Amino acid sequence: MNPTVIVVHGGGASNISKDRKERVRQGIVRAATAGYNILKEGGSAVDAVEGAVTVLEDDPEFNAGCGSVLNENGEVEMDASIMNGKDLSAGAVSAVRCVANPIKLARLVMEKTPHCFLTDQGAAKFAAAMGLPAVPGEQLVTERNVKRLEKEKHEKGAQKSDHQKSLGTVGAVAVDCRGNVAYATSTGGIVNKLAGRVGDTPCIGSGGYADNDIGAISTTGHGESILKVNLARLTLFHVEQGKTLEEAADMSLGYMKSKVKGVGGVILVNQAGDWAAKWTSTSMPWAAAKDGRLHSGIDLGETNVTDLP
Numbered sequence: 001m002n003p004t005v006i007v008v009h010g011g012g013a014s015n016i017s018k019d020r021k022e023r024v025r026q027g028i029v030r031a032a033t034a035g036y037n038i039l040k041e042g043g044s045a046v047d048a049v050e051g052a053v054t055v056l057e058d059d060p061e062f063n064a065g066c067g068s069v070l071n072e073n074g075e076v077e078m079d080a081s082i083m084n085g086k087d088l089s090a091g092a093v094s095a096v097r098c099v100a101n102p103i104k105l106a107r108l109v110m111e112k113t114p115h116c117f118l119t120d121q122g123a124a125k126f127a128a129a130m131g132l133p134a135v136p137g138e139q140l141v142t143e144r145n146v147k148r149l150e151k152e153k154h155e156k157g158a159q160k161s162d163h164q165k166s167l168g169t170v171g172a173v174a175v176d177c178r179g180n181v182a183y184a185t186s187t188g189g190i191v192n193k194l195a196g197r198v199g200d201t202p203c204i205g206s207g208g209y210a211d212n213d214i215g216a217i218s219t220t221g222h223g224e225s226i227l228k229v230n231l232a233r234l235t236l237f238h239v240e241q242g243k244t245l246e247e248a249a250d251m252s253l254g255y256m257k258s259k260v261k262g263v264g265g266v267i268l269v270n271q272a273g274d275w276a277a278k279w280t281s282t283s284m285p286w287a288a289a290k291d292g293r294l295h296s297g298i299d300l301g302e303t304n305v306t307d308l309p
């Protein structure tokens with residue numbers, strides 16, 4: 001039996017307030033625990049990453065699903081992708097408006113169509129055909145995100161730090177008892193984005209990648225930067241070249257910073273059950289479950305370890 005591991009992230013961020021930090025921590029732990037339980041019951045890595053990301057899409061603290069940031073028109077447009085490292089099958093959706101869980105739609109694209117990627121209206125039509133309930137767009141708009149958009153529009157042009165732009169993209173990577181790896185990533189993108197803007201999250205090789213022979217990775221950060229360097233596949237390239245997961249993450253994040261001044265974060269696992277969580281943003285909420293233990297943190301140098309129930 002292979003060791004089962006799941007790692008989740010809740011985006012890159014800075015200066016999270018104290019009580020929000022607690023809610024973020026709880027959400028991340030809840031998602032990692034849900035994913036780990038799926039693995040423990042013999043579920044696949046794909047089931048586990050979809051399950052963990054669904055928990056985070058349903059949590060308004062995170063920038064995905066019902067907590068998604070708003071575009072310039074005050075609307076939610078979400079991106080998501082998922083990949084199975086067993087056969088490199090992949091599914092992605094972009095600019096979807098009216099589904100509660102874009103990651104479920106991405107999985108359906110992967111498993112029920114001959115394609116990898118559906119967008120906008122075609123994705124919406126496919127969701128309806130698959131019986132995914134449509135939710136009214138307004139239902140995904142939270143008070144906090146209305147305020148955040150107003151603030152962003154008001155401050156436009158003024159000097160502002162990256163954390164204002166977006167917060168709480170979510171992702172998961174896992175390895176199951178059969179040695180298969182998978183990733184899932186989901187986001188509302190960046191606040192005040194142009195309608196129709198597509199980020200890194202749904203793009204295979206940028207928002208994530210999974211290959212049993214190398215490992216699985218999910219990314220967060222400035223989408224345009226991540227796209228330019230193909231952050232996910234670049235990191236796994238370093239792993240293929242013999243680097244450890246941590247070394248590979250440091251190299252690719254360092255490259256993105258020096259080359260295009262982009263910050264972000266990554267989580268990784270491989271078939272051997274090694275895992276890593278690394279970031280160049282000020283902080284990144286993350287949690288990893290392995291051998292009945294839960295490791296978690298938000299800020300640099302912070303790791304809490306507890307026993308899982």
Ligand SMILES: CC(C)C[C@H](NC(=O)C[C@H](N)C(=O)O)C(=O)O
Pocket residue numbers: 010011012013063162163165166167168169187188189190198199200201219220221222223224226263264265281
């Ligand atoms: C400033 C960064 C680190 C915040 C981070 N943003 C994303 O991951 C955005 C997503 N990759 C995109 O571009 O659509 C977050 O949401 O936590």
